[in-house]
Amino acid sequence: MKTLGIWRHAKSDWNDRSARDFDRPLNARGLKGAAIMGKHIAGQPIYWERIVASPAVRVAQTIELGSQAARINxxxxxxxxxxxxxxxxxxxxxxxxxxxxxxILMVGHNPGLEDLIFDLVPDDGSSPLRDIVEEKFPTAAFAKLEIDIASWADLEEASARLVLLTRPRDLDAELGPEPVS
Incomplete structure (x- = not known):
């Protein structure tokens, strides 16, 4: 069996409209969300043998802040x-x-990560967690999938079980959706 962790980068800053998308940093909410989620992920009873991540600034900051909060390197x-x-x-x-x-823990961006969950977890009504992801896979969210394969080379669509989903708001209500004004 293989385990895949999927962690979306924390909330990024859109204030500098001249910055390339790749170079956007985290905003204040993202800084807090990255730390809380990093500590949560590190607290799971699992050792991530491999972490693969996008080198975009907001992903690198998410990992760095999460690692600092969890006191890991x-x-x-x-x-x-x-x-x-x-x-x-x-x-x-x-x-x-x-x-x-x-x-493997993969850290990156939507819509790719959300679509990866949709492609790997069957849409057959058996996963209430998948239904939540269909509503939204917010920034800094973490999902854990279990896959009954011997080798990653054997990975196929609709072959995984979504066994854990944690959103920042699940750990701190202040990190929930912003009110609509």
Missing amino acids: PQVRWDRRIYLASSATLIDLLREQDGDPTT
Whole structure:
């Protein structure tokens, strides 16, 4: 069995309209969300053998702040293909992981990560957590999937179980949706 963690970067800052999308940093809410979620993820009873992540600034900051809060120093494999990737690209990236680790934590962006969950977890009504992701997979959200495969090369669509979903607001109500004015 393989375990895939999916962590969306925390809330980014849109104030500097001249900044490239790739270079956008986290905003104040994102700084708090990254720390809370990083500590939560590190507190799971699992060791992430491999962390693969987009090198975009907001992803790097999410990992850095989460790691600091959890007091860990993980080794990260930065992969530009994760930035703005489709689910198909993310599946290909997982299939080609060398050394065939048992656990992988992927950190990146929507809509690719959300679509990856939709493609891997069957849409057959058996997953209440998938239904929540269909409503929204917000910034800094974390999902854990279990997949009954011996090798990542065998990864297929509709082959995973979504066993955990944590959103920042689940840990701190202040990180919930902003009120509509």
